[in-house]
Amino acid sequence: VVLVVDFGAQYAQLIARRVREARVYSEIVPSSMPVAEMLAKNPKAIILSGGPSSVYAEGAPRLDRALFEAGVPVFGMCYGFQLMATTLGGTVDDNGAREYGRTPLTVSKQGSTLFEGTPAEQSVWMSHGDACSAAPEGFTVTASTDVVPVAAFENDEKKLYGVQYHPEVLHSTHGQQILEHFLYRGAGIEPTWTTHNVVEEQVALIREQVGTKRAICGLSGGVDSAVAAALVQKAIGSQLTCVYVDHGLMRKGETEQVEKDFVAATGANLKVVDAQERFLNALAGVSDPEEKRKIIGREFIRVFEQAQLEILQEDGPEVAFLVQGTLYPDVVESGGGTGTANIKSHHNVGGLPDDIEFELVEPLRKLFKDEVRMVGQELGLPDEIVQRQPFPGPGLGIRIVGEVTKERLDLLREADAIAREELTAAGLDREIWQCPVVLLADVRSVGVQGDGRTYGHPIVLRPVSSEDAMTADWTRMPYDVLAKISTRITNEVADVNRVVLDVTSKPPGTIEWE
Numbered sequence: 001v002v003l004v005v006d007f008g009a010q011y012a013q014l015i016a017r018r019v020r021e022a023r024v025y026s027e028i029v030p031s032s033m034p035v036a037e038m039l040a041k042n043p044k045a046i047i048l049s050g051g052p053s054s055v056y057a058e059g060a061p062r063l064d065r066a067l068f069e070a071g072v073p074v075f076g077m078c079y080g081f082q083l084m085a086t087t088l089g090g091t092v093d094d095n096g097a098r099e100y101g102r103t104p105l106t107v108s109k110q111g112s113t114l115f116e117g118t119p120a121e122q123s124v125w126m127s128h129g130d131a132c133s134a135a136p137e138g139f140t141v142t143a144s145t146d147v148v149p150v151a152a153f154e155n156d157e158k159k160l161y162g163v164q165y166h167p168e169v170l171h172s173t174h175g176q177q178i179l180e181h182f183l184y185r186g187a188g189i190e191p192t193w194t195t196h197n198v199v200e201e202q203v204a205l206i207r208e209q210v211g212t213k214r215a216i217c218g219l220s221g222g223v224d225s226a227v228a229a230a231l232v233q234k235a236i237g238s239q240l241t242c243v244y245v246d247h248g249l250m251r252k253g254e255t256e257q258v259e260k261d262f263v264a265a266t267g268a269n270l271k272v273v274d275a276q277e278r279f280l281n282a283l284a285g286v287s288d289p290e291e292k293r294k295i296i297g298r299e300f301i302r303v304f305e306q307a308q309l310e311i312l313q314e315d316g317p318e319v320a321f322l323v324q325g326t327l328y329p330d331v332v333e334s335g336g337g338t339g340t341a342n343i344k345s346h347h348n349v350g351g352l353p354d355d356i357e358f359e360l361v362e363p364l365r366k367l368f369k370d371e372v373r374m375v376g377q378e379l380g381l382p383d384e385i386v387q388r389q390p391f392p393g394p395g396l397g398i399r400i401v402g403e404v405t406k407e408r409l410d411l412l413r414e415a416d417a418i419a420r421e422e423l424t425a426a427g428l429d430r431e432i433w434q435c436p437v438v439l440l441a442d443v444r445s446v447g448v449q450g451d452g453r454t455y456g457h458p459i460v461l462r463p464v465s466s467e468d469a470m471t472a473d474w475t476r477m478p479y480d481v482l483a484k485i486s487t488r489i490t491n492e493v494a495d496v497n498r499v500v501l502d503v504t505s506k507p508p509g510t511i512e513w514e
């Protein structure tokens, strides 16, 4: 394992991903972890991330010198670089030598371990206030900028390396190459890690954890739960039962996708609960978005727990495990705890016995999203599931502005299916993060179709581009694709006589309308 020591901000996750892209397994540890504990993990190398502090700030995270004396190769980036410099006797000044953003870097030592084979002038991403003016003894300065005399250094003998910039961001044009040089040349690590190993390893671990007991898994139709379920299915076969709640708010073909494609690909036991009536009844007369979300969430838990209860009552070994598709970013963001947590089911709402406790099985908790997709592919799940764009849990219920009824859902399903079909045909699925299709059910406008006046509803297209859904921009889609979608929706979907495009970024607009 390569450890990425997290000094705050969001850099550590990105670095860990880049290391894995270099086919080397990485894990993130907090900078507060004692060095002895880090070394006990037998890391093949350690990377020190950037962070928001100044090394001079009071209470700024520090590092025990022992980390550099253990014979483990270390690569410091940005804050990690400055810490390395000050800890080992170099000089870092707070002299106003700030650099932010894209910066030209001059490589001053050709053939260095990190910069071998990269251009003498390259663009790097800087974000720092303090600057290193003298490298520690025994180190060679390998690069500089107009502002910073020591922008990179290395001590090949001790296998210690550092750069002032952020090689992990794409704006650093040779960043990935430099990271790989550290891993392969500096630390002598072979690039052998693949998601293939993950499948084998997880299958063995799950078998050990679950033993002869049974497990259940909720399927949402999304990527994470499908891949987690498929992985557990591969490990324990018929000891797993998957539960899918059909709340009637899914898009066209999605329930069938789970019922047929998922089962065909995995052979899993699937219990589909048809709860459409129940959800429609609960949503009758409700237009307020928050109220809709609450109702859908509440009903979902009730139905899911009822299904659990039924499975618990079936003959067979004890049902002791609940499978969840938790991903590595969730784990890191929630404090990165190790070990398996026990959760108590919400017995107060669904009528489960008080003493039911499930142990969690979370086979994806070390993986990033793109890796989860790779694992899904390896497990033979169809692209329609593995490459699926994000879709909200409350489904089409929050894409009908106004009351949710069966007729409106059917209408929206048709319009949405047309938009998805045309976006796929135009090859835009990867470029577009997601494209909510929204029915303004309480709005009517006048139109003309054939020889007659119409008085129908508008459909909104909301194509967005995003990296993480926290911010988003509306996608500048080709007009001819928009035209085709508009023509088809107004021709093919009864009661819709107008298609409009949402050209709002996030913020101020959210991606969904409700």
Ligand code: XMP
Pocket (backbone or CB within 6 Å): 390, 391, 392, 393, 394, 434, 469, 506, 509, 510, 511, 512, 513
């Ligand atoms: P907003 O509308 O907040 O959406 O900009 C951000 C992302 O989250 C998705 N989304 C949800 N996903 N349950 C989910 O699983 C929800 O209740 C929910 N609401 C929004 C949305 O589709 C977008 O990708």
